Amino acid sequence: MISDNLKKVYIFSGLNDDEIDRIASIVKLKTFNKGDNIFFDTEPYLGFYITTAGLVKIYKISKDGREHILHIIAPPNTFAEVPLFENFGEEFEETYRYPANAMALEDDTHVILVPARKFRQLLESDTKICIKLVSGFARRLRHLNHHIEELTLKDVTKRVAGYLIKEIAEPEKGQTHSEISLAISKNDLAAYLGTIPETLSRTLKKLQDEGYIEVDGRKIVIKDAAGLRAAAM
């Protein structure tokens, strides 16, 4: 049921059934397999997306083929909302493009497409969704700020250590567990951390040799969280 999925999405929480149904009536469901591109940054902007299952990466490619991952989107979350606000207030234009590429990282990745034109009409009459959207944007801005800080002010070792530290922190439970199972491939992790697979591999080995972690494929056990935290600073 579409409505049930929509209710779980951050920006729609707090809406009543009627409002949810209104949104459900304008959306389209899509399913992708691992490696499928959901959109390219060259395509005209149709609307934003919501993940309901699977995993999505948002990434850019340089002219010579290098890739950098900006976000990993796990359900239930939205992506590609930014172009909704190109010249908000004026007529929506057909010439807007997606700001980056999006690819499914797992088979059976389900997404919901919310068409821009119709959603914009709805948005202008609904202040609740608007506040949710600002909050979501604020969260994303914080993430990008942090991401830039990591990329520009820290070396690869610090970035890798910092990523692992963030992975074991479970903010809701207030507790940490010491084993990580990487959700994404090491190739993708390297592209997210602003490096290449070879360097990531060497860095993980170094952190292992120093006794902070133990690596076994995608499973990483944290042996010394305090030391790792210090290595990330």
Added chain:
Amino acid sequence: MISDNLKKVYIFSGLNDDEIDRIASIVKLKTFNKGDNIFFDTEPYLGFYITTAGLVKIYKISKDGREHILHIIAPPNTFAEVPLFENFGEEFEETYRYPANAMALEDDTHVILVPARKFRQLLESDTKICIKLVSGFARRLRHLNHHIEELTLKDVTKRVAGYLIKEIAEPEKGQTHSEISLAISKNDLAAYLGTIPETLSRTLKKLQDEGYIEVDGRKIVIKDAAGLRAAAM
């Protein structure tokens, strides 16, 4: 007059005099000299700021003292709005911090402080400001996306060339003029472009030797815009 300044600010455009006055009544004016810090990322969050004169840099410092500039804020613009939306809906907490440092880059930099607590109340009742805020955030997200793309996928030469190209583009007039007068010091420009002054200096010289530009202090003349554009890709 405060109200006149407020009207010029993006997120408040479209508000009527009454609404502007309501905001004017809760703000505080401040003036800073070149080099003065407006806030540090260690300070408790009081509210967001609006520049009305001068120039402000938003930056981060690494543990070993390296600096990276995230944004250069020119009037009339807002900055540090993101923490407004920490857990929006719940009670505003006193423990929030500014997400980065801010410093005035010119003498007589005027800013307006809009206190968080009062503004949040106002925001919940006013959908127009909310939409403006989302739009402003969207613009900033686009900027950060672009910034990350530049930093991670391009070398210093491409970043410098790209910056110059962006400087000569005057979107409103649809025309380009070929002379740039840098608004910020080369030290700051280096920190913004993710490099250091020495490397920036060498890169500008290289671009000059290749015939694309002519550098004379803060004045840079574009001799070959097409070539420079190609060098930025």
Added chain:
DNA sequence: CGTAACCTTGATTAAGATCAATTCTCGTGG
């Protein structure tokens, strides 16, 4: 089993940071 995608390891290279030393610029006070 066989093949392709993923990951690791080693040797080499290159971009840009660091270190050190001048030079340039400009505001201030004698």
Added chain:
DNA sequence: CCACGAGAATTGATCTTAATCAAGGTTACG
């Protein structure tokens, strides 16, 4: 008006990090 000094910018020499290039090894899956 000139001299001084501080901050800004440049230049050269060297070093470090991480990318590149090349070759195997592992894993997963049809």
